[in-house]
Amino acid sequence: MSATSMRTHMSGELRSEHIGQAVSVCGWVASRREHGTQLAFVDLRDHTGVVQCVVDNGVDVRSEFVIRVTGVVRARLEGTVNKNLPTGEIELGECVVEILRTAEPPPFPIDARADKVEENTRLQHRYLDIRRERMQRNLRVRAKVNSAIRRAMEAQDFVEVETPMLVPSTPEGAREFLVPSRKEPGSFYALPQSPQLFKQLLMVAGIDRYYQIARCLRDEDLRADRQYEFMQLDAEMSFVSQDDVLEAISEAVMAAAEAATGERPPAIERITWHDAMNRFGVDKPDLRFGMELTELTDAFASTEFKAFAGAASIKGINASGKAEEMGRNKLDGLTDRAKKIGAKGLVWLKVGADGSLDSPVAKFLSADEQAELLRRLAGVPGDLILIVADDWEMTCEVLGTLRNDLGRPPVWQGPYRYVWVTEFPLFIGRNKETGKPKPGHHPFCRPHPDDLDKFETDPMAVRALAYDLVLNGWELGSGSIRIHESDLQRRVFNALGISDEEADKKFGFFLRPFEYGAPPHGGFAFGIDRLVAILAGEENIREVIAFPKTQSGSDPMTNAPTPPSPSQLAELGIRTLPAKV
RNA sequence: GGUCCCGUGGUGAAGUGGAGUUCACGCCGGCCUGUCAAGCCGGAGGUCGCGGGUUCGAACCCCGUCGGGACCGCCA
Numbered sequence: 001m002s003a004t005s006m007r008t009h010m011s012g013e014l015r016s017e018h019i020g021q022a023v024s025v026c027g028w029v030a031s032r033r034e035h036g037t038q039l040a041f042v043d044l045r046d047h048t049g050v051v052q053c054v055v056d057n058g059v060d061v062r063s064e065f066v067i068r069v070t071g072v073v074r075a076r077l078e079g080t081v082n083k084n085l086p087t088g089e090i091e092l093g094e095c096v097v098e099i100l101r102t103a104e105p106p107p108f109p110i111d112a113r114a115d116k117v118e119e120n121t122r123l124q125h126r127y128l129d130i131r132r133e134r135m136q137r138n139l140r141v142r143a144k145v146n147s148a149i150r151r152a153m154e155a156q157d158f159v160e161v162e163t164p165m166l167v168p169s170t171p172e173g174a175r176e177f178l179v180p181s182r183k184e185p186g187s188f189y190a191l192p193q194s195p196q197l198f199k200q201l202l203m204v205a206g207i208d209r210y211y212q213i214a215r216c217l218r219d220e221d222l223r224a225d226r227q228y229e230f231m232q233l234d235a236e237m238s239f240v241s242q243d244d245v246l247e248a249i250s251e252a253v254m255a256a257a258e259a260a261t262g263e264r265p266p267a268i269e270r271i272t273w274h275d276a277m278n279r280f281g282v283d284k285p286d287l288r289f290g291m292e293l294t295e296l297t298d299a300f301a302s303t304e305f306k307a308f309a310g311a312a313s314i315k316g317i318n319a320s321g322k323a324e325e326m327g328r329n330k331l332d333g334l335t336d337r338a339k340k341i342g343a344k345g346l347v348w349l350k351v352g353a354d355g356s357l358d359s360p361v362a363k364f365l366s367a368d369e370q371a372e373l374l375r376r377l378a379g380v381p382g383d384l385i386l387i388v389a390d391d392w393e394m395t396c397e398v399l400g401t402l403r404n405d406l407g408r409p410p411v412w413q414g415p416y417r418y419v420w421v422t423e424f425p426l427f428i429g430r431n432k433e434t435g436k437p438k439p440g441h442h443p444f445c446r447p448h449p450d451d452l453d454k455f456e457t458d459p460m461a462v463r464a465l466a467y468d469l470v471l472n473g474w475e476l477g478s479g480s481i482r483i484h485e486s487d488l489q490r491r492v493f494n495a496l497g498i499s500d501e502e503a504d505k506k507f508g509f510f511l512r513p514f515e516y517g518a519p520p521h522g523g524f525a526f527g528i529d530r531l532v533a534i535l536a537g538e539e540n541i542r543e544v545i546a547f548p549k550t551q552s553g554s555d556p557m558t559n560a561p562t563p564p565s566p567s568q569l570a571e572l573g574i575r576t577l578p579a580k581v
Numbered sequence: 582g583g584u585c586c587c588g589u590g591g592u593g594a595a596g597u598g599g600a601g602u603u604c605a606c607g608c609c610g611g612c613c614u615g616u617c618a619a620g621c622c623g624g625a626g627g628u629c630g631c632g633g634g635u636u637c638g639a640a641c642c643c644c645g646u647c648g649g650g651a652c653c654g655c656c657a
Contacts, residue, residue, distance in 0.1 A: 031618060039614040052617065063607085080615055088617085105608060108592050111618060113606080116593060120649050173657045193656090220656040340653090442657045551650065 002048075006068060012049020016089050018073040023092070025051060026100070028131065029065045030110070042097065044069055045110075047136045050085065052076075053092040064103040064110065064128075071095035119542070124556040126547055138544045141260045142532045146213055148259035149233050149528070152252040158211040158235060163198040165191060165215070171506045172442070174218040177228070185573025191217040194525060197510055199236040200444075200482060203521040204513050209248075211235040213528065222551045224540045225474060225530055229549075232477065236523030242465050242481055246270075246420055249479070249524045253469065253531070257416065260535035268418040268469075276421050277393075281400015283424070286473030287417035291317050291407045293399050296387065299372045305364035307345060311389035317399050318377040319406045322384040323350035323358075334402060338388065343398040347387040351379045404473065411472050412537040419470050423448065426464040427495070436497030441466045443492055443507075445480040446522070459495050469526055471534055477526025484518040486511065 002010050004026075009018070011025040027046035034040045042053045042061060053069045061067055071092035082088030107124075108117045110131050122129040129135055150160070166189040169176055176190040194216045202210045214234040222228065233252060237245055250268050258264040269287075276285045279292045296314040303309055319326070326334075331348050338346040349359035356362075357370055365373070377385055388398045426447050427437030437459050439445070447455065448463035455462055465481035483489045489511065493503045503511070529541040542548040549555055569576065 033616050033619050034613080035616065035619085036613045039616085041616055041619085043617070050617095054615085056614085077615065080617085082617060085617080105591075107607095109607075109618070113593080113618075118588085118592090118649070121592080170657095175656085218656060221654085223656090224651075226656070439657060550648090552648080554648095556649090 010048040011044050011046045011051040012087060014051050014073055014087050014090055014092075016075065019075055019090060021073050022070070023073055024068060024070045025092070026068045027066070028103075028110070029061050029063055029067060031063070032061055042067075042069070042095075044092075049087060049133075051087045051090075051092060052082075052085075053095045053097070055095050055097060059097045059099075061097060061099060062103065062105070064106050065099055066101040066103065068098040068100055069095050070098075120550065120556050123542075123548070123550065126557050130546060135543075138532070138536045138538065139546060141536045142528070142544050144259040145256040145528060145532050145535065148255040149213065149252045152255035153211040153233075153235065153248075156209070156248055156251060158209040158248075159207055160212055161202055161207060161210050162212060163192070163195040163214065167192045167197070168509070170197070174220050177217050177219050180572040180574055182572055193218045194232065195234050196442075199234060199523060200510075200518075200521065201513055203236055203238045204516065204518045206238075206519075208238045209235075210237075210523075214525075222549060222553060224542075225533075227529065227541060227545065227548055228553060230541070231528040232525040233528060234523075234525040235479075236521060238519040238521045240481075240520070240522055242422070242467065242522065245479060245481070245522050245524055246467065249469065249526070250420075253418065253476075253526070256531060257535060260532070261416075265416055265418060268420055270420040270422055272423040273421055273425065273463075274423065277396045277400075281396040281398070281403060282473075283421055284468065284470045284473055284475045285419065285421070286404065286408055287419055288409060288414050288472055289407045291319060291403050293317055293396065293403070294377050296373065296376060299376065300369060300389075303365070303369060305361065305369075307347065307361070308387075308389045311395075313392040313395040314387065314389040315395045315399055316373070316377055316385055316387040317403050317406075318379055319384040319386065320380075321382045322406065323382050326350075326384050334386065334405075337405065338398045338402065341398050341401055342394055343388050343390055346398070346402075347389075349373075349385045349387070351381050351383040351385065353381045355379075355381060357385075408473060411474055411539050412534050414472075416534070417472055421468045421470055422466075423463045424466040424468070425460065426451075426462040426466075426492075427459055431497070434497050437495060439496060440464060441478065441480055443496060443498075444482050444489070446483050447488070447492070455491060455495060465522070467524075469524075471531065474530050474534065476530055477524060479522065479524025481520075481522035484514060484520050486514065489514075 006024065007026045008023045009025055011027055014023065025044055025046065027044045030043040030045035030050050032040060032042045037058050038056055040055045040058065042055055043050045044053055044067065053071060069092060072094050073090050074093045076089060076091050106128050108114045108121060110128060112134065114122060114129065114132055115134065130139065166179060169178070169188065169190040174193045176193060178188040178190055181187045181189060195212060195214050199210050212234045214232050215229055216232050217229050219228065235249065237248060254265055271285065273283055276283055281293050293315045294317065296316050300308040300314050308314055335346040347361055349357045349362060351374065352358050355374070379385055386399065386402055388395045425440050426445060428440040429438050430436060431438055441464060445464040445466045448465055451462040466478065467480065468478040469476045483492065490500065529544060532544040533539065533541045536544055538544055547555065547557065554560065
């Protein structure tokens with residue numbers, strides 16, 4: 001398959017079984033070692049690896065020259081086998097070297113040493129960075145993941161449909177990239193933040209099962225796990241329950257994981273949003289480590305300690321064995337962190353060698369309370385116990401953050417712990433100005449059927465048929481069963497404080513087609529960059545993207561973005577403001 | 582929009598107020614017949630990101646600015 005008119009083999013594939021064969025390989029000079037004029041070794045590299053070529057007629061090749069070597073595979077001399085090299089038992093002898101292209105010395109070594117080179121330099125010369133084994137591996141893992149996802153979706157009768165990149169601007173959600181219209185000066189397209197609108201319309205259109213490996217664009221600040229452009233497996237299904245969607249997506253995720261790692265993960269476990277918050281304090285729990293939040297509210301029901309008395313929710317975590325390493329400075333740091341999030345304070349207690357509690361507040365806690373505390377948190381000498389008393393949301397959030405700060409390993413480390421987080425609340429928080437609830441996900445999520453009666457009386461308690469997929473504490477994606485009936489949609493809009501007229505104005509173009517027979521449907525989308533990064537052992541998605549942007553949104557290789565020419569602006573009917581001074 | 586960290590030959594580092602910026606890798610030249618990110622000898626290569634300030638004196642301290650990174654906000 002890899003043979004061409006110029007080569008017979010890939011260099012990294014040559015083994016003892018090829019001994020005696022005349023072969024041609026093509027690639028780059030990884031290194032050259034000269035021993036006088038009669039003998040030189042040239043390591044030739046292609047994307048499969050490196051093979052040693054023995055040259056005895058003094059060819060002047062330098063690092064990264066592109067060469068073609070024709071020679072005979074032979075066993076290495078006794079004592080010169082290189083066990084660190086997959087091809088280390090053989091070498092190419094009687095070599096004829098053709099220089100296909102000379103090369104400037106590269107700005108950084110094309111090997112693992114470049115892992116220490118400043119990322120900006122790697123990005124400036126990304127074509128050289130990608131020549132390295134690490135990037136080759138990452139991009140090939142990514143290709144395998146894409147391919148496995150396609151196969152898994154097709155095996156389940158999903159139809160790949162491409163949706164447009166030039167779309168109307170939509171009222172809510174992430175900031176959009178805008179593209180000026182030449183034919184309608186003053187009007188703009190938006191680049192899609194997701195194919196949400198189109199995929200739901202494809203359900204109305206009877207496609208039944210849609211998927212797309214879709215490019216999505218959001219003009220929000222970049223991070224280790226966020227780029228302007230990213231890829232999602234985007235899917236939507238008709239006539240389904242939540243379980244149908246979770247099963248279909250799980251199949252794609254497991255196929256992708258198996259393709260990347262060689263191992264199929266076990267069935268993905270599930271946890272409700274409420275349990276996730278209660279036990280881990282976050283809606284994207286990292287299940288790889290313990291330190292779970294422990295309920296203490298009732299244990300301090302009649303406490304004398306003012307900070308705990310009457311608190312709606314008291315919880316604690318046990319940072320096992322961390323008492324010694326956490327000195328006063330670090331504990332103050334944790335307290336500051338807790339206060340920054342919004343807690344009134346943070347109670348810490350160290351378990352002493354005799355099982356007593358060392359803490360500024362120990363004297364306020366009765367002997368019974370101290371004993372119960374130690375029992376519930378399984379405290380043993382050397383442990384550090386942290387307690388927060390506040391309303392339920394704050395207690396969970398603060399301890400969830402501290403738990404991650406204190407215990408969370410790098411995202412790629414250890415086992416892969418996939419988890420579906422289900423039953424997200426339909427509304428999260430309230431609009432500061434109107435006092436109306438804000439949608440937890442988006443306003444088209446289907447409310448949980450058991451909670452419909454609470455809609456008007458206790459909206460914040462209404463759960464949604466909305467779910468997230470989480471891997472090692474990273475949110476991979478989310479989805480929901482949608483609302484396909486207008487009366488239910490109206491109730492949700494009303495709860496959000498959106499009038500019928502406003503709803504029609506803002507979302508009419510989306511909802512009106514539903515009047516022509518929208519089937520019950522639901523779907524999901526998950527980020528392929530994030531999944532690939534974790535499966536490739538990277539903690540930054542830039543490492544699995546061929547040409548990513550920097551944190552400020554620029555590309556050091558192409559210098560994008562660049563100012564337009566005056567004639568481009570004129571054609572588009574656009575005048576720019578002077579740069580801020 | 583905010584908090585914190587980093588900018589020293591091509592690359593990675595050292596130098597935190599005082600002599601001529603130091604080292605390794607790479608690069609160039611020479612030597613070398615079994616090395617393997619070879620070895621030995623020699624050489625070139627720097628506006629210490631940029632601008633201003635403090636000082637007798639600044640790579641080093643201060644202010645600003647640009648670039649990069651981590652995080653918060655933001656990402657329905």
